[in-house]
Amino acid sequence: xxxxxxxxxxxxxxxxxxxxxxxxxxxxxxxxxxxxxxxxxxxxxxxxxxxxxxxxxxxxxxxxxxxxxxxxxxxxxxxxxxxxxxxxxxxxxxxxxxxxxxxxxxxxxxxxxxxxxxxxxxxxxxxxxxxxxxxxxxxxxxxxxxxxxxxxxxxxxxxxxxxxxxxxxxxxxxxxxxxxxxxxxxxxxxxxxx
Numbered sequence: 445x446x447x448x449x450x451x452x453x454x455x456x457x458x459x460x461x462x463x464x465x466x467x468x469x470x471x472x473x474x475x476x477x478x479x480x481x482x483x484x485x486x487x488x489x490x491x492x493x494x495x496x497x498x499x500x501x502x503x504x505x506x507x508x509x510x511x512x513x514x515x516x517x518x519x520x521x522x523x524x525x526x527x528x529x530x531x532x533x534x535x536x537x538x539x540x541x542x543x544x545x546x547x548x549x550x551x552x553x554x555x556x557x558x559x560x561x562x563x564x565x566x567x568x569x570x571x572x573x574x575x576x577x578x579x580x581x582x583x584x585x586x587x588x589x590x591x592x593x594x595x596x597x598x599x600x601x602x603x604x605x606x607x608x609x610x611x612x613x614x615x616x617x618x619x620x621x622x623x624x625x626x627x628x629x630x631x632x633x634x635x636x637x638x
Contacts, residue, residue: 463590466478467581469580469581470579477518478514479515482512484632485509488504489506489508509631512581512628514624514627515623517620518620518621518622518623528625578600581627582597583598593636593638595634602629603625603627605625606623609623
């Protein structure tokens with residue numbers, strides 16, 4: 445049986461929502477202006493075991509991660525917004541496939557050498573790596589004294605949504621533009637720093 449002293453917490457400080465730092469390799473201009481971020485939730489569904497009397501829930505075996513959401517202030521020349529926009533249009537290439545290949549080989553912060561290009565019919569080449577379309581990110585959670593205590597490491601993230609920018613002449617006070625970008629990713633893991 446556990447002793448009462450084993451149930452008492454040894455760290456009595458609480459987590460502040462303003463103590464964080466966000467780093468994303470693919471969007472360095474967004475990193476400095478980040479003003480909000482979430483630690484996504486996870487969900488594990490359950491399986492239902494049917495019986496003639498009552499459906500019995502059983503623990504599931506598939507985890508679903510919610511999207512990572514980042515909010516950032518837009519700089520005056522929209523450079524950070526444009527870099528996020530360019531990343532999304534490179535993945536979706538709405539005009540032509542050259543947008544995809546140009547981003548992958550030139551614009552991306554993790555460029556890859558093009559492979560798999562052949563003009564011969566039936567000539568099989570290695571697949572072109574898509575690593576340059578993904579990025580890794582780190583959410584560093586800070587203590588009340590601004591010391592890093594936990595890193596949350598996101599693997600293979602990519603943008604899935606970028607919010608609109610609203611302009612108006614009726615504003616009576618200057619509220620600087622912010623944008624929200626949602627990311628999907630492979631998974632996230634915790635790394636303790638203390």
